Amino acid sequence: MAKDYLKDITEIRSMMEKSSKFISLSGLSGILAGVYALIGAVLAYNIAYTTIDDVIYGEQLVRNAIDNAQVLILIAVSVLALTIVTGLLLTIAKAKKHGVKSWDETTAKLILNLSYPLITGAIVVFVLYSNGIIGLIAPMTLIFYGLALINASHFTYRDIKYLGITEVLLGLVACFIVGKGLIIWAIGFGVLHIVYGSFMYFKYDR
Amino acid sequence: MKVDIHSLNKAFENRVRLGIMSALVANEKVEYNRLKELLNVTDGNLASHLKALEKEAYISIEKSFVGRKPNTKYFITKSGKTAFRSHINTLELLIKNQM
Numbered sequence: 001m002a003k004d005y006l007k008d009i010t011e012i013r014s015m016m017e018k019s020s021k022f023i024s025l026s027g028l029s030g031i032l033a034g035v036y037a038l039i040g041a042v043l044a045y046n047i048a049y050t051t052i053d054d055v056i057y058g059e060q061l062v063r064n065a066i067d068n069a070q071v072l073i074l075i076a077v078s079v080l081a082l083t084i085v086t087g088l089l090l091t092i093a094k095a096k097k098h099g100v101k102s103w104d105e106t107t108a109k110l111i112l113n114l115s116y117p118l119i120t121g122a123i124v125v126f127v128l129y130s131n132g133i134i135g136l137i138a139p140m141t142l143i144f145y146g147l148a149l150i151n152a153s154h155f156t157y158r159d160i161k162y163l164g165i166t167e168v169l170l171g172l173v174a175c176f177i178v179g180k181g182l183i184i185w186a187i188g189f190g191v192l193h194i195v196y197g198s199f200m201y202f203k204y205d206r
Numbered sequence: 207m208k209v210d211i212h213s214l215n216k217a218f219e220n221r222v223r224l225g226i227m228s229a230l231v232a233n234e235k236v237e238y239n240r241l242k243e244l245l246n247v248t249d250g251n252l253a254s255h256l257k258a259l260e261k262e263a264y265i266s267i268e269k270s271f272v273g274r275k276p277n278t279k280y281f282i283t284k285s286g287k288t289a290f291r292s293h294i295n296t297l298e299l300l301i302k303n304q305m
Contacts, residue, residue, distance in 0.1 A: 005301045008224060012294065015228035019236065019244050104240065 022106045022156040024095040026087075027205050030197025033083040037189035040079040045182055047071050079189075094205070110155040117148035138181030142171030142188040157204070163196045214300075215293045217262050222247055222255045227290045230265060230282040238278040256280065264289055 017023060121144025128137050149164030167188055174184040218224050225245045229236050236244075242252055259265045264286030268279045282290070 005297045005304075009294070009297055009301070011221065012224060012228040015225045015244065016232035019229035019240075020232040104243075105237075 020106060020155070022110045023204075024091045024098065025156055025160075025200075026090040026094045027197045027199070027201030027203070029083075029087040029090040030193045030200060032086045032090075032197075034190045034193030034195075034197060036079045036082045036086075037193065038186055038191075040075050041182055041186035041190060044072050044075050047075075106155055110152050113152040113155060114148045117144050117151055120144060121148070135178035135181065136175065138184050139171045139174035139178075142167050142174060142184065145188070146171060157200065159196060159200055159203070163192060166192055166196075214296050215289055217259065217264065218290065218293050220255060222251060223259060226252075226255060226259060226280075227264070227282065227286065230280060231287065231290055235268065235279040235281045238280065241280065259286070262286075262289075 121140060124144065125137050125140055128134070128140060146164045146167030146169075149160050149167060151164075153161035153164060170184065170188050170192070174180065174188075177184075218227060222245055226241060229241060229244055238252075238256075241256075242249070245252065256265070260267065263283055265280050266283050268281065270277050270279070
């Protein structure tokens, strides 16, 4: 008898989750996103920080980064594109495995709630860039990305909320140590994704 | 402590109904097709359970058109929420007592 009631409760729980949360997010895509970001950061470092033989600090370094802006943007866009494609493929695969549709109302809500802070952040970053305030770009991307994750976390695993909070905190810290953008990026988009991705992979995917 | 088994709501005894109520309690509104997909049941089966819950006034329907296609959404009523919550509470008490 007790087993029956327990089964009822378990089924209620799982239906509430399944109907309202996006659970096809794969931890593996987080790990891969982190790896792409780290590779991108290494490439960017080689381009932005070592083309001048005698890199000192400060302005010269920043000016050099602007000179190489196009290549850097190309790297950033490639990393982003690879991340999105990997995320989509792994999500579709996981959804198939669990017998749920990968695109449904929850997915739409998730993406919508991700996009408000992300679009706002993109505009802010553009404004910073066009005013030459390069040093604050990396911290801002982390802050807005973190806010987007927190905002979207209501529609998926709670772990995403903690990843978001960590990204925001890292971004805020980075505001005070301007000039270390690439390292901050490598930590925020690389290391944190790998750490949280592995955690979620072992918690949900296996 | 004694728990009255009769306070378990008969309207929720069926798994499909339990599933419908769980989905509706977690979402503002749920489309008919989404319910069908979530519960993995036939049209006839789902429709009869939806009708039964509607008759108890635990759920309600909102009909609209998306282009030319009719779109039926279901949502939980206030009394549905109360009834479902007390059903869960009873389930929990029963489990605790039998452990």
